[in-house]
Amino acid sequence: MLLTFGSFLALLVAGAPMVFVLGVAGALTLAVTGQTPLVVVAQRLYNGLDSFPLLAIPFFVLAGLIMEQGGIARAMVGLATALVGWIRGSLFMVSTVTATGLSAISGSGSADTAAVSSILLPEMRRRGYDIDYAAATVAAAGALGPIIPPSIIMVVLAMISDLSVGAMFLGGVVPGLIGAAGMMVGHWLYARREPMRYADAEPFSLRRLGQAFVAALPALAMPVIVVVGIIGGVVTPTEAAALAVVAGLFIGLFVYREMKLADLPGMMLRTAGISSAVMIIIGTASIFSWLVAVQDVPRLISAWFEANVGSAWAFLLTANLLLLVVGMFMESISALLILMPVLMPVAIAMGVDPLHFGVVVAINLSIGLVTPPYGICLFVASTVAGRSVMQISRVVWIPLIPLILMLLLSTYVPDVVLWLPRTLL
Incomplete structure (x- = not known):
């Protein structure tokens, strides 16, 4: 056990790519x-890699790219x-609502952030x-991508934890909507600090809303x-992802017509690159x-928690x-694949519902998409905004507050996560 984790940490500190950190640590131990x-x-x-549900990953990646380019x-x-x-501060609100809607299509926080x-910006x-705050709001809204279904993180998590993908998807709906609503409240309070600067709101028009809804109906069909x-049991997650690609292609090519067949080879090449990086x-x-399980690490950690922590509240x-x-x-x-085999058995031993814990883990890692220094959504938004990650990081804590509150609510009020799966499944 010491050799496995020691070599893992040494390679991680040395800056080796994660694929080599994991593979070499295991091979060296053997x-x-x-x-x-x-x-x-x-x-x-x-x-x-010999798992049918994993085929959903490249399909969801391709669906996200089609969404971004197809109108x-x-x-x-x-x-x-x-x-x-x-x-007031209308575009802050629009960025959050748009990212929430796109989250129900792509399953990827970075894809949502890039599109919005x-x-x-x-x-x-x-x-x-x-x-800076505008880029931070878009990045934070992108973090909703892996929480609101479909979600690539949840597909992988369900696979390695033997959970229902459909139940995981449903478990993320309420927390994701709470996070979106909380961010919008935060944007409204922020805009009130400088009322003249953000007094760009347009009058509400029911007619305009109806026209926009009709125009967006093809796009709204994809999450449905x-x-x-998946929830109705008509298709598997992989089949649903493939259907999303087909629907996205039809919408992009023949409905919105912002995409051409000539764009497909480049998109498929990007999909192959992104997916292969995840798969390896x-x-x-x-x-x-496997080494962690063989060396009985989950049981040792579970015993430590039972002896020193003693309650599910403290464990969470x-x-x-x-x-x-x-x-x-x-x-x-990477974090998911390393930590879940260790933490999930401990959570079950501490009396935590595995579905509840799985969604909480997904929320945590989604927040990681917008926390410096790594946050990939921050990098995407800063690149488009022409600002540095450090400049955006100074204000990103503001939209992070509702996400943290959403995490705490989901953690300590399990029904926030479990109510919808229990009702519909």
């Missing part, structure tokens, strides 16, 4: 101990503008908005296909996770703090 043949490394790598994001912005554009940033700059199909990490993480607090810190420095899928 080579030094000599108790298990090295061929197990290849077997575990293959077994870690779907623009239609959602138009609907959000008609819905909340009458509130490219459309709204130039307009925010033109209207004289604080561009994905979520309703999943494969090498399965080696590390400790797990939240650990996951928030890890999310600041590590990519979410």
Whole structure:
């Protein structure tokens, strides 16, 4: 156990890519101990990827790219503008509502952030908005992507924890909506500090809302296909992701016509690059996770918690703090694959509902997308805004407050997570 974790930490501190940190730590342990043949490394790598649900990842990635380029994001912005554009600081509100809607299509926080940033940040700059806070709001809204279904993080989490993907998706709906509502309240309070600067709201028009809703109907059909199909048991998550791609292509090519067939090769190449990076990490993480299980680490940690912590409340607090810190420095899928085989058995032993704990973990790692220094959503938003991550980080704590409050509510009021799955499944 010391050799496994010691080599893992040494490689991590040395700055090795995560795929090598996980794979080399596992292979080195087997080579030094000599108790298990090295061929197990290849077997575990293959077994870690030999899973039908994992096919959902490239399909969801491709659906997100289609959403970004096919006019779907623009239609959602138009609907959000008609819905909340009458509130002071309207574009802050629009960014949050749009990202919430796109979250129900792509399952990726970075894809949502890229789509919303490219459309709204130039307009925010033109209207004289604080561009640092504007970028921070878009990045924070992007963090809703892995919470509101569908979610790539939840697909992976359900697979490694033997949970229902549909139940995981439903468990993220209420927390995600609470987080979005909390951020909008925060934007309204922020805009009140400089009422003249953000007095750009347009009068509400029911006619305009109806027109925007009709224009966005094809885009709104995508989350219905994905979520309703999975929850209703009509399709598997992988099949739903494939249907989302087909629907997105039809909408982008023939309805909004902002996409051409010539765009497909480049999009598929980007999908292959993103997906392969995720998949190879999943494969090498399965080696590390197998070693952790073989060395009985979950039982040892569970025994330590029972002896020193003694309550589910304290365990959840400790797990939240650990996951928030890890999310600041590590990519979410990597963190998930390393920590879940250790934390999930402990959570079950402490009497925590596994579905509840799984959604809490997903929320923690989603917040990590917007916390410096790693937060990938911060990098995306800062690039589009033409600002540094440090400049945006000075104000990102403001939209982070409602996300943290949403996390605490979801952690200590389990019905926030469990009510919808229990009602519909």
